[in-house]
Amino acid sequence: MPAPEPTPPASSLPAAASRFGAHVLADAAARVHDMTAVTGGRPAVPSPPAPAEPPVPPLPEASPAPVPDAGLVRVLAGPSGLGTEGLRLTPRSAPPTAPEPSDPAEGRPVPGLYFHPVPEPDPVRVEEVSRRIKSWALDEVSLYPDDWEEDFDGFSVGRYMVACHPDAPTVDHLMIATRLMVAENAVDDCYCEDHGGSPIGLGERLLLAHTALDPLYTTREYQSQWARSLHADAPRRAYRSAMEYFVQAGSPAQADRYRHDMARLHMGYLAEAAWAQEDKVPEVWEYLAMRQFNNFRPCPTITDTVGGYELPADLHAQEAMQKVIALAGNATTIVNDLYSYTKELRTPGLHLNLPVVIAERENLSEQDGYLKSVEVHNELMHAFETEAASLAAACPVPSVLRFLRGVATWVDGNHYWHRTNTYRYSLPDFW
Numbered sequence: 001m002p003a004p005e006p007t008p009p010a011s012s013l014p015a016a017a018s019r020f021g022a023h024v025l026a027d028a029a030a031r032v033h034d035m036t037a038v039t040g041g042r043p044a045v046p047s048p049p050a051p052a053e054p055p056v057p058p059l060p061e062a063s064p065a066p067v068p069d070a071g072l073v074r075v076l077a078g079p080s081g082l083g084t085e086g087l088r089l090t091p092r093s094a095p096p097t098a099p100e101p102s103d104p105a106e107g108r109p110v111p112g113l114y115f116h117p118v119p120e121p122d123p124v125r126v127e128e129v130s131r132r133i134k135s136w137a138l139d140e141v142s143l144y145p146d147d148w149e150e151d152f153d154g155f156s157v158g159r160y161m162v163a164c165h166p167d168a169p170t171v172d173h174l175m176i177a178t179r180l181m182v183a184e185n186a187v188d189d190c191y192c193e194d195h196g197g198s199p200i201g202l203g204e205r206l207l208l209a210h211t212a213l214d215p216l217y218t219t220r221e222y223q224s225q226w227a228r229s230l231h232a233d234a235p236r237r238a239y240r241s242a243m244e245y246f247v248q249a250g251s252p253a254q255a256d257r258y259r260h261d262m263a264r265l266h267m268g269y270l271a272e273a274a275w276a277q278e279d280k281v282p283e284v285w286e287y288l289a290m291r292q293f294n295n296f297r298p299c300p301t302i303t304d305t306v307g308g309y310e311l312p313a314d315l316h317a318q319e320a321m322q323k324v325i326a327l328a329g330n331a332t333t334i335v336n337d338l339y340s341y342t343k344e345l346r347t348p349g350l351h352l353n354l355p356v357v358i359a360e361r362e363n364l365s366e367q368d369g370y371l372k373s374v375e376v377h378n379e380l381m382h383a384f385e386t387e388a389a390s391l392a393a394a395c396p397v398p399s400v401l402r403f404l405r406g407v408a409t410w411v412d413g414n415h416y417w418h419r420t421n422t423y424r425y426s427l428p429d430f431w
């Protein structure tokens with residue numbers, strides 16, 4: 001992949017530097033000027049079995065330069081609520097967000113949900129990603145037995161990832177996200193949920209699988225036993241292989257960011273499992289805390305790797321960015337609670353999700369628990385957009401702006417996938 005063209009930092013950098021600490025922004029600006037350093041020292045795309053790249057039509061958003069397109073304008077536009085006027089960078093009359101899909105896929109949105117439509121994902125890319133991910137699943141990691149094929153296809157991971165990463169420069173970049181998404185779901189399904197999962201012994205399984213992401217370093221005798229264990233089951237094979245590709249494509253800091261996000265995810269799975277073992281329905285805030293960890297966060301936070309650039313670690317670590325990421329992850333995950341509500345009602349036992357927990361803990365009907373969850377989601381989305389707009393204004397470094405745009409696009413693509421995945425999800429009859 002050719003290195004992206006360097007983009008000069010925005011002219012307001014000195015003003016932002018006075019608020020953020022000159023060293024942080026000076027470092028960031030230096031890295032933005034030297035974007036080739038980001039991809040120049042390592043392969044831009046993973047090298048394990050590298051199939052030939054088919055011709056992919058260039059996408060309108062493929063430019064590495066964070067020019068304010070519709071997605072970024074929306075981030076920068078911020079919310080419209082009381083007291084948010086000062087945070088908005090574009091006038092309230094800013095043009096509408098994303099174009100309406102020309103040939104909309106099926107599936108209706110949750111009534112009253114605050115979301116942004118996305119353009120239909122590029123069908124050429126969807127087909128190619130779908131073809132390659134199946135070949136990876138079957139030939140490289142032996143992910144599933146024959147009778148799971150329908151569920152694998154019904155998950156439509158190609159459509160999901162193409163919708164969430166429209167700025168990926170190549171299909172190889174999209175595959176980085178797609179493998180990880182499939183591996184993450186294999187762990188959830190096989191260790192925690194419908195495909196043989198259980199809360200019993202989950203801590204052990206998750207910890208051992210985590211070492212496929214964050215390797216064990218030990219004595220020679222035990223090192224080889226550990227290395228063999230990574231091939232022992234489908235979730236570990238998938239984590240190991242997907243991480244190998246990711247590490248080759250990203251920087252050490254990006255890999256470390258991902259490992260940290262996955263440790264968060266595994267901690268969230270454990271809290272959910274503990275409540276299942278105890279038959280406990282947590283308080284609503286406790287559920288929301290668990291769901292901030294058992295969360296889609298590891299997916300939007302790789303948007304820079306998939307986009308072929310890097311958000312520097314110090315800009316990723318700043319508190320305002322962490323808040324934006326957490327709010328985005330929480331909004332996307334409550335979207336899952338809403339769209340998967342009926343699927344989860346059908347599973348044995350009480351499957352916790354926000355509508356169920358609100359109804360139970362606040363003595364509401366199922367319908368009112370659901371409708372209140374829609375409001376919770378909408379407030380999270382507005383808070384995400386407010387905080388993103390505020391950060392974009394305060395720290396207008398090109399990689400920050402592009403990352404914020406990538407996270408916002410992921411949020412919208414995630415909603416699109418949930419809405420249109422009628423194989424997996426259906427809405428309750430509440431309206």
Ligand SMILES: CC(C)=CCC/C(C)=C(\C)COP(=O)(O)OP(=O)(O)O
Nearest residue numbers: 181184188294295296298333336340
């Ligand atoms: C892709 C990824 C990081 C997933 C981690 C957690 C996860 C599986 C979700 C946030 C989705 O929630 P849930 O387990 O409820 O999924 P379904 O409702 O079964 O689709």
Ligand SMILES: [Mg+2]
Nearest residue numbers: 336337340344
């Ligand atoms: Mg769910």
